[in-house]
Amino acid sequence: MTLTQSRILEIQQTAHQVREDVVRMVHAAACGHPGGPLGMADFLSTLFLEHFNLTPENRHAPDRDRFILGNGHTCAGYYALLARKGLIPQEELMSFRKFGSRLQGHPHRNLDMGIDFSTGSLGNSLSVAVGMALGARLAGYENRVYSISSDGESQEGQIWEAATSASHYRLGNLTVIVDFNNIQIDGEMRKVMDVRDLRAKYEAFGWHAMDVDGHDVLAVHDALEAAQAVTDRPSALIAHTTIGKGVSFMEGKASWHGVAPNDEQAAQALEELAQSAP
Numbered sequence: 001m002t003l004t005q006s007r008i009l010e011i012q013q014t015a016h017q018v019r020e021d022v023v024r025m026v027h028a029a030a031c032g033h034p035g036g037p038l039g040m041a042d043f044l045s046t047l048f049l050e051h052f053n054l055t056p057e058n059r060h061a062p063d064r065d066r067f068i069l070g071n072g073h074t075c076a077g078y079y080a081l082l083a084r085k086g087l088i089p090q091e092e093l094m095s096f097r098k099f100g101s102r103l104q105g106h107p108h109r110n111l112d113m114g115i116d117f118s119t120g121s122l123g124n125s126l127s128v129a130v131g132m133a134l135g136a137r138l139a140g141y142e143n144r145v146y147s148i149s150s151d152g153e154s155q156e157g158q159i160w161e162a163a164t165s166a167s168h169y170r171l172g173n174l175t176v177i178v179d180f181n182n183i184q185i186d187g188e189m190r191k192v193m194d195v196r197d198l199r200a201k202y203e204a205f206g207w208h209a210m211d212v213d214g215h216d217v218l219a220v221h222d223a224l225e226a227a228q229a230v231t232d233r234p235s236a237l238i239a240h241t242t243i244g245k246g247v248s249f250m251e252g253k254a255s256w257h258g259v260a261p262n263d264e265q266a267a268q269a270l271e272e273l274a275q276s277a278p
């Protein structure tokens with residue numbers, strides 16, 4: 001079912017709040033990764049508000065949807081969305097990356113918070129998602145497994161072993177969303193090691209695959225629905241995004257992959273976000 005204009009606006013407003021949270025969290029921690037979560041805020045907000053069925057009530061239910069953040073370094077936005085969903089107290093967000101906090105710089109499995117898997121070591125995520133999707137099917141669950149990956153993670157060979165398994169076992173309950181921003185830690189992905197056309201690659205591996213504008217809430221929603229309708233093979237959505245989206249001096253810059261804004265930069269970022277609030 002298509003989204004109403006007011007629902008699209010609600011999702012855009014959530015993405016905006018997530019961006020503000022990310023800037024505040026990484027600034028307060030004085031370390032972390034602001035660029036990725038700013039770029040992923042629109043598609044992750046669409047997924048979390050409209051599709052991923054995690055709630056405080058069902059977080060321990062074995063048959064709820066699963067979520068794995070393969071690019072675990074982008075977890076500031078993940079925590080912010082878990083807070084919006086009521087899984088983490090909003091005030092706890094400011095403990096991000098502090099000693100003793102539950103909210104470390106990479107996600108640690110914690111079902112109380114709805115975190116399904118520990119990530120950070122790139123390359124493992126899709127293999128874990130394949131195992132969860134197979135397990136869910138064996139158990140007779142009707143849930144979906146959402147696995148988030150990135151163009152940088154797609155350079156890992158293990159991703160393609162997992163892609164082979166997923167299509168071999170016809171895992172129609174598995175969707176991977178790839179944050180494709182042409183940026184990784186060392187610079188432009190196309191210069192470091194070009195992964196080329198990921199839609200064509202996933203198709204060649206036997207998947208249903210689509211390119212999607214990762215900042216267009218309606219397009220992301222439609223693509224997630226289309227993926228749900230394909231039940232005989234896994235789906236890959238290649239989300240084209242801009243790293244640092246919403247903050248002019250971070251947009252498109254590899255230098256903002258993993259650096260915290262200083263006081264002045266954080267103030268400017270929050271000012272810009274306030275100006276462009278939906």
Ligand SMILES: Cc1ncc(C[n+]2csc(CCOP(=O)(O)OP(=O)(O)O)c2C)c(N)n1
Nearest residue numbers: 036071120121122150151152183184185257
């Ligand atoms: C196995 C492994 N090797 C190296 C790293 C170090 N590392 C952290 S993030 C990153 C770049 C990942 O690229 P991408 O997810 O596309 O980055 P972004 O778009 O967030 O800038 C690397 C190489 C890691 N986390 N795991």
